[in-house]
Amino acid sequence: MNARSLIAAALILAGSAGARAANIPTPSGFLGMTVGADRTIADYRQVLAYFKALDAASPRVELEILGKTTLGEDLFLAAISSEKNIANKKRLQDVARRIADPRGLGVAEADTLVREGKLFLFITCNIHSTEIGASQMAMEWAHALATAEDAETKRRLDEVVLLLLPSINPDGQIMETEWYRKNLGTRFEGGRMPWLYHHYVGHDNNRDWFMLTQKETQAVTRAVYHEWFPQVWLDEHQMGSSGPRIFVPPYAEPVDPDIHPLVFRDVNLIGANMAFRLEQAKKSGVIYGYVYDAYWPGGTRNTAWWKNISGLLTEVASVRFATPVRIERNELSGGGKGLVEYGAQTNFPNPWPGGTWRLRDIMDYERIVSDAILETCAERRADLLRNALARARDAIATFDANAAFRIPAAQRDAAGAARLASLLAEHGVELRAAANGDAYVPLAQPYGRFVNELLTAQRYPETKLVPGKEIVRPYDVSAWTLPLMMGVGVERTTLPAGLSAWRVAAPSLATGGATFALAPGSPETARLVNAGLRGGQARIARATTSAGGREWPAGTVFLDGAAAKAAAGKAVPGQAWTAVSAFPDATEPLRAPRVGVYKPWAASMDEGWTRFVLEQYGFEPKTLDNKAVRAGSLHASYDAIVLPDVTKEVIATGKPRRDEGAMRYFSELPAEYAGGLEKEGAAALKDFVEKGGTLVALSSSAEYVIDELALPVRNALARGSDFAITGSLLRAEVTAGHPVTYGLPGEVAVFQDEALAFDTALPGAEIERRVLASYPAAAADVLLSGWMRSPELIARKAAAVALSSGKGKVVLLGFRPQHRAQTPGTFPFLFGALYWSTSN
Numbered sequence: 145m146n147a148r149s150l151i152a153a154a155l156i157l158a159g160s161a162g163a164r165a166a167n168i169p170t171p172s173g174f175l176g177m178t179v180g181a182d183r184t185i186a187d188y189r190q191v192l193a194y195f196k197a198l199d200a201a202s203p204r205v206e207l208e209i210l211g212k213t214t215l216g217e218d219l220f221l222a223a224i225s226s227e228k229n230i231a232n233k234k235r236l237q238d239v240a241r242r243i244a245d246p247r248g249l250g251v252a253e254a255d256t257l258v259r260e261g262k263l264f265l266f267i268t269c270n271i272h273s274t275e276i277g278a279s280q281m282a283m284e285w286a287h288a289l290a291t292a293e294d295a296e297t298k299r300r301l302d303e304v305v306l307l308l309l310p311s312i313n314p315d316g317q318i319m320e321t322e323w324y325r326k327n328l329g330t331r332f333e334g335g336r337m338p339w340l341y342h343h344y345v346g347h348d349n350n351r352d353w354f355m356l357t358q359k360e361t362q363a364v365t366r367a368v369y370h371e372w373f374p375q376v377w378l379d380e381h382q383m384g385s386s387g388p389r390i391f392v393p394p395y396a397e398p399v400d401p402d403i404h405p406l407v408f409r410d411v412n413l414i415g416a417n418m419a420f421r422l423e424q425a426k427k428s429g430v431i432y433g434y435v436y437d438a439y440w441p442g443g444t445r446n447t448a449w450w451k452n453i454s455g456l457l458t459e460v461a462s463v464r465f466a467t468p469v470r471i472e473r474n475e476l477s478g479g480g481k482g483l484v485e486y487g488a489q490t491n492f493p494n495p496w497p498g499g500t501w502r503l504r505d506i507m508d509y510e511r512i513v514s515d516a517i518l519e520t521c522a523e524r525r526a527d528l529l530r531n532a533l534a535r536a537r538d539a540i541a542t543f544d545a546n547a548a549f550r551i552p553a554a555q556r557d558a559a560g561a562a563r564l565a566s567l568l569a570e571h572g573v574e575l576r577a578a579a580n581g582d583a584y585v586p587l588a589q590p591y592g593r594f595v596n597e598l599l600t601a602q603r604y605p606e607t608k609l610v611p612g613k614e615i616v617r618p619y620d621v622s623a624w625t626l627p628l629m630m631g632v633g634v635e636r637t638t639l640p641a642g643l644s645a646w647r648v649a650a651p652s653l654a655t656g657g658a659t660f661a662l663a664p665g666s667p668e669t670a671r672l673v674n675a676g677l678r679g680g681q682a683r684i685a686r687a688t689t690s691a692g693g694r695e696w697p698a699g700t701v702f703l704d705g706a707a708a709k710a711a712a713g714k715a716v717p718g719q720a721w722t723a724v725s726a727f728p729d730a731t732e733p734l735r736a737p738r739v740g741v742y743k744p745w746a747a748s749m750d751e752g753w754t755r756f757v758l759e760q761y762g763f764e765p766k767t768l769d770n771k772a773v774r775a776g777s778l779h780a781s782y783d784a785i786v787l788p789d790v791t792k793e794v795i796a797t798g799k800p801r802r803d804e805g806a807m808r809y810f811s812e813l814p815a816e817y818a819g820g821l822e823k824e825g826a827a828a829l830k831d832f833v834e835k836g837g838t839l840v841a842l843s844s845s846a847e848y849v850i851d852e853l854a855l856p857v858r859n860a861l862a863r864g865s866d867f868a869i870t871g872s873l874l875r876a877e878v879t880a881g882h883p884v885t886y887g888l889p890g891e892v893a894v895f896q897d898e899a900l901a902f903d904t905a906l907p908g909a910e911i912e913r914r915v916l917a918s919y920p921a922a923a924a925d926v927l928l929s930g931w932m933r934s935p936e937l938i939a940r941k942a943a944a945v946a947l948s949s950g951k952g953k954v955v956l957l958g959f960r961p962q963h964r965a966q967t968p969g970t971f972p973f974l975f976g977a978l979y980w981s982t983s984n
């Protein structure tokens with residue numbers, strides 16, 4: 145029986161509005177399952193099918209496909225509003241755009257727009273795929289809104305256009321649902337999946353919102369900052385199982401003082417109504433001012449704060465995916481900022497007493513906060529629109545009319561400079577161009593605060609909750625200074641006259657030669673080199689070389705005509721090559737490295753990011769799981785093996801270190817995913833290096849390699865020392881002339897989030913070791929952006945070390961060279977290590 149066609153037939157027959165409402169299928173009726181029941185989940189394709197049926201049946205619902213996901217699903221949003229607003233969508237979008245950018249708008253005209261405009265409420269669900277409740281709740285809520293005939297709901301839909309995304313990671317929603325269904329009824333029911341729930345980035349899909357590297361982020365960014373311009377954004381998440389039942393704003397400390405205060409006044413007003421409605425409905429365990437801060441711009445709605453949008457977060461306690469959990473009273477815990485001990489306090493007046501918690505509870509709490517935000521947005525529509533307008537006006541007035549940043553076109557990494565300009569444009573930032581190609585970013589524009597935040601250094605506000613030494617620690621990283629991360633020179637200046645509209649420039653690739661020289665210095669060069677190596681011949685200069693009447697530095701790659709032809713299509717804006725007559729004599733053949741990336745079954749995000757970055761730059765990495773490493777004979781198939789940032793315990797055994805006193809239980813994975821490299825894997829890696837392979841260790845994995853290969857290196861920052869850091873940018877001095885550092889400037893900003901730096905010792909004659917980069921001698925010079933404690937402990941220590949013995953090589957990069965694909969300025973360390981693997 146095809147339920148869908150029956151329902152479609154019924155819909156066609158339906159006549160009056162009342163009959164139509166009665167015939168709009170419920171999610172459970174349409175899908176033939178009890179949505180929200182224990183152990184029952186509609187997967188994303190079912191959710192999409194349901195929303196398509198709603199779109200077909202209801203004039204209040206209109207679907208918009210935002211683009212394809214990484215694995216090819218349709219990412220959609222449902223616009224839900226009154227029939228009249230839906231029909232008037234284009235005009236309402238124009239009004240929202242003018243409110244978001246009120247330049248040239250008179251007072252009277254602005255008043256008219258506020259009267260005419262509707263509040264655009266953007267709600268994103270289920271970015272984290274195990275946080276599944278909201279993807280199910282969204283169907284029930286949409287059905288209720290599409291069918292309601294009561295005056296209050298109709299009034300809300302007259303005032304507000306709801307833009308609802310039931311899942312902004314469809315691929316992961318499908319993966320997790322499949323994994324859950326497969327393990328139902330087994331001892332792994334509701335357990336974690338041994339791989340990432342986003343093909344590349346897993347949980348970090350909510351850390352991508354300023355660099356915009358993933359398709360889903362890009363599609364949502366287009367919808368928000370180029371099409372809809374919502375004034376309010378709610379992102380619905382889930383948290384751990386044994387604390388409060390739901391977090392609603394206000395946020396915890398600290399708050400970024402550069403965000404307009406009206407953002408937080410809107411957020412707090414809405415959050416208070418959420419808590420109010422939850423309590424009225426006898427839902428206990430509601431907390432605010434807990435864990436989640438208002439400082440870091442990496443998450444969905446967070447980035448929006450600097451773009452004048454009132455972004456809210458909710459976090460509901462989790463179950464085991466869709467399987468109920470029972471929390472004993474003694475297991476209830478605080479422990480986070482805002483709730484140290486579990487018990488009643490001002491921000492948490494009615495603690496949940498413990499008991500059974502199920503998917504239906506999650507959906508009920510989410511439904512109440514969703515209705516509550518819709519209520520406040522309808523109730524205060526004009527106020528909230530006026531606030532959005534005021535934030536945009538104030539942002540424009542924050543800076544001098546002529547204040548600007550200049551991104552010079554001619555610089556060491558011109559391609560990086562062009563990429564930075566394009567990224568800002570993708571964010572909806574307005575740029576202008578000078579005749580010489582320099583990009584100018586005026587600060588007196590609606591997103592001026594965002595520009596200033598991303599182009600200048602961070603100084604973390606050391607907020608204290610009580611007198612004493614301890615500060616409130618950052619929630620995630622504490623630095624996002626794009627020029628430092630990208631290795632691009634940017635200067636604060638004033639806008640010159642005579643600028644024109646900015647647009648993406650074409651690459652400038654010389655033609656007409658037999659050979660083409662690519663100077664090192666930009667990570668973007670790797671795209672051309674790798675594509676070229678698949679189409680023709682390339683050679684690399686190991687020392688300064690002359691060709692075509694000029695000197696080329698060590699690391700310059702020369703492509704023959706066939707290689708250049710294969711590479712040309714990969715060139716990006718700002719990239720250039722120069723024609724020379726022939727390969728210079730003093731060059732060596734360059735071969736494409738065969739790269740393996742180690743993948744533990746711990747769903748390592750850094751593994752995913754490493755794979756993503758290497759694929760983006762044309763390295764075609766192969767994945768090596770525990771079994772593949774343990775099988776040995778790695779040298780036959782790989783030149784280089786990269787160990788991503790994974791702790792030595794997880795690499796060795798598959799299990800994290802069990803900290804003293806920690807109560808966290810490590811749940812087992814099915815047998816085929818259990819364990820780590822074990823003894824055989826360690827022996828296979830050692831054999832690989834002895835036979836001439838190159839082992840590249842990123843951040844924490846360096847400790848594994850140091851131990852297993854007994855290298856004359858140690859971590860200089862002992863655990864338990866006073867050193868502390870959260871994702872910050874540190875100054876490192878680079879050793880020139882080594883194959884790993886070709887093209888890098890004398891000083892780079894490295895991204896560091898670990899207590900890790902190296903001491904080396906003089907080895908025996910069989911080992912050659914070079915320090916590739918080190919921290920400055922003066923402690924005061926170490927920190928460039930972010931937050932750290934006790935910089936004197938890392939001063940003068942090595943940041944990166946290369947060791948070789950015979951043909952075998954080891955490269956230890958003691959920082960995050962490709963962190964979340966946000967640090968192109970240090971990609972060359974990783975790429976250089978991979979090319980080094982093919983040299984003799």
Ligand SMILES: [Zn+2]
Nearest residue numbers: 272275381382
């Ligand atoms: Zn989450």
